Amino acid sequence: MSNIQDEYLQKHVSAAQITNTIRLSRLFLISIMIVSVYIYGIYQFYFTKDSSYFDLWFIVTEILCCLALLITTLYFKPHTLSLKCSNRWLQFQLFVIGNCIATGIALLYYYLPEYNQNFSHVHGLILSALLMIVSQAFALTFLTQRLNYFCWAFIPTILPYFVSQFMPGESYSYLFYLSINFILIVTLLCGNISTRIHQRISLLYTKNNRLVRNAEQQVLWSDELCKQLQTEINKSKDIEQQLKLNNQLLEQKVKERTFDIAQMNNHLENQQHNLMLAHQTAGLRPWDWNITDREILVTDYKYQKVLKPSKQHHYQLQNIIHPDDLSTFKSLLKQHLRGQTDLYEASYRVKNSQGTWKWVHDSGRVISRHPVNQKPLRMVGIRRDIHQERLDQERIKLAASVFKKAAEGIFILDEHLCFLQVNPFYEQITGFSHHDILGKYLFDISKHCESHLNSTQDLLLHQLQQKGEFDGEMNEKFLSGKELTLWVHINAVTNEKNQVTHYIGIVSDLTERKRQEQRLSYLENYDLLTDLPNRFYYSEQLHQYLVNPQESIQQLAIIHINIDRFRPLNEFLSNSGGNELLRQVAQRLRQTNIEALTLAYLNGDNFALVYEYLPTQTSIQQYCTQISEAFCLPFNIFGQDHIITLSMGVAFYPEHGRQLDYLNNCAEQALTEAKSLGGNTVCYYSNHNKSLPAHDTYLERDLRLAIHNNELIVYYQPKMNFIDQNIYGFEALVRWNHPTKGIIPPNLFIPLAEQTSLISDIGKIVIQQTAQQIRQWNDAGFPYICVSVNVVAQQLQRGQLLEDLDNAIEKYKISGSSLELEITESSLLENSTKVKTLLGEIKKRGINISLDDFGTGYSSLSYLADFPIDILKIDRSFISKIGENKQEAIVSAMIAMGKAMGLVVVAEGIETTQQMEYLHGLKCDIAQGYLFSKPLPENEATLFLERHRLIPS
Structure with missing residues (x-):
């Protein structure tokens, strides 16, 4: 490690020396130029005789210094220079300048005293010494970052004096040359010392910088650890309260012991608390396995030490470890106990008290072995709960999988809208690989030749800046040659300071959908x-x-x-x-x-x-x-x-x-x-043509709305028994309760309804409301009530009547005998076989069938014989004309025929006492008309029913 650090420091010191020398060499060049100008000016001022060689030296020296200064300034900048190239350039530059100084010393010392009589050897010695001493002083000042840089300028400079010692005919004494040599040696030693000082300073500076960076990193790490510790401390407040209670109990026991033991226990207790706090903060539960004594000291979920037999502990582990992880756990433990691994580490699932599986990480090491057979004697370790970490890892893997396999283009941008990451589907959309996209600006892969494209891009940028999101359709022409219609959704991601750090975009390819829309538009139009x-x-x-x-x-x-x-x-x-x-x-x-x-x-x-x-x-x-x-x-x-x-x-x-x-x-x-x-x-077209039936059109529209808005209601007209004038039942008659016009009679809308399918809907409503009313009357104590409902031909032909009747009977739990269907003669004319079958099914449900308006249509006695008819209802047009001989004969014949066939005869439209008495004399069964009551709403019909006794049929 020390060698690595020395090598690292050496590299930094070397780089600093070269960088500083590059910077100071500019001052050295300027200094040489000034000294050259000064010496050249002294010679021109005091010794007027010109010398072409001396002039040439002055010009060449100044030019070379200027070129070197210019190259150093332009091509060797601090942050872009190459150390190897800079090193060579410094050596070459200083060697050339040293030769220029040596040439000037030679001209002043050898040539000018011979060339100009007014310029003596003493003058030459003074000026050459001045040039050499000043240049060496500047070299010591600026070029001692490295000794070899100083030597490249120093050695050529002293060559003229060094060579002159060995030339014949020199008049100077040996004392002079000894002095000169001593000065040069001292100068060289000073340069060496200065170089060492610079090296030490650079080394110290590098170390200090490194220490500062390390210190800053340590501060960051400390801050991060403090945050983590604070977070964990906040999570363990309940445990701290428990610990405080334990501390109080321990303190109470400690007071009973001696002072010295109390001090020692207090110290150990503080150490233990710190260790436990550290373990709790890090989620660690230590264990200590004494293999020799076959005991193990474990830490339970309350972070309390529990000593138990190791065999019992291992048996418990086998019961709580997941079966899929048990073999791996045993294998890793055996390998470490046998010395095959340096460290025991295993991750497995255990069952907690709630019966769920949690991931834990177990690590440990044998710290003591038998000196002879190397059998393990003691092993220590820690267990850490890693369940949340595993869940987080799985979520990260899942997110990465979704990112890669999503069927939408997904990209991530930095705060400058440059690509940081794209998924494969986005590469497929754009026609570029991720190597061609990453690092580029969002619109660098698109063409910008059309103004509407630029306006869309400007709108995107404006919305991202104002709202932090963009959601819209874009037509993009990529540089790869693809032209697509895209739906782009971009959201800004902010940090805790609400500063935008990234942008996440989702792109959907709408090109094919647009083509389909165009195709559908064509097909539609x-x-x-x-x-x-x-x-x-x-x-x-x-x-x-x-x-x-x-x-x-x-x-x-x-x-x-x-x-x-x-x-x-x-x-x-x-x-x-x-x-x-x-x-x-x-x-x-x-x-x-x-x-x-x-x-x-x-x-x-x-x-x-x-x-x-x-x-x-x-x-x-x-x-x-x-x-x-x-x-x-x-x-x-x-x-x-x-x-x-x-x-x-x-x-x-x-x-x-x-x-x-x-x-x-x-x-x-x-x-x-x-x-x-x-x-x-x-x-x-002529305006005299037949106009459209606007009234019927409006009426049909309003009637459909009435059915939808439940505006149709049912009125009930009583039917009376001729024998005792008590009530037999009711006939259900539909009415339209218009929200603005009030009650509309059926003769205004029933004919129109029969021309459309609305009559079937109206019939269904009447059956439902009638069944509901029968249920209410049954619950009120009238179990034998019978209500008749009018049915038209359309209801019989459409095939829904039987289903409507079954639904009403089932829904309201009424008897089929409580219902009676009134059908007209015209209903039996068309498709008589189908109607006959339907009426047979209705009769199976106990529902009575009445032939309404008998005698007004195409009357045929075969109806009464072929169809299952129970009741014969004489039309009001015959009843109203009672008193006329011919009409009375017809009514009498109808009643006699019905009686002969065993049918119940009903006379409707009775309005006078004369009509009632005449029908009573003919032994008619049921009477209905305004003489008894007009059609009543359901509440009034109930009152009428309560005033009359119901006669069971």
């Missing part, structure tokens, strides 16, 4: 067979013309076109031939109507045209004539010629209307009129 706009697109375009009319489009003509006799022709040509005919018709219409605003294929063999027409332009009649003339030419279908004709219906905007649907209906009515005239003609 165009017909694949004819390649013309379909009905939806036609309606949208026409709506735009009507709602947002341009100034130049004030009048429109809507033309609906139909191919005459297309159905038989299509059957003759087969399906493929019919499709080919439609394609050719569409093509001819497209070629003929170039000036049309819209040409569309509606459905089947129907087409539509929208024209703008003005008095100054071609009339619509001329357009229609052109179409008819174009269709005079035959169509070649699979090698056969076919001539077809067209029927056209025309409506005008705004003359015939301003609404889309109304204009289309007008054109359809005109087309229907053209078809009724035999086809191959044009008809124009």
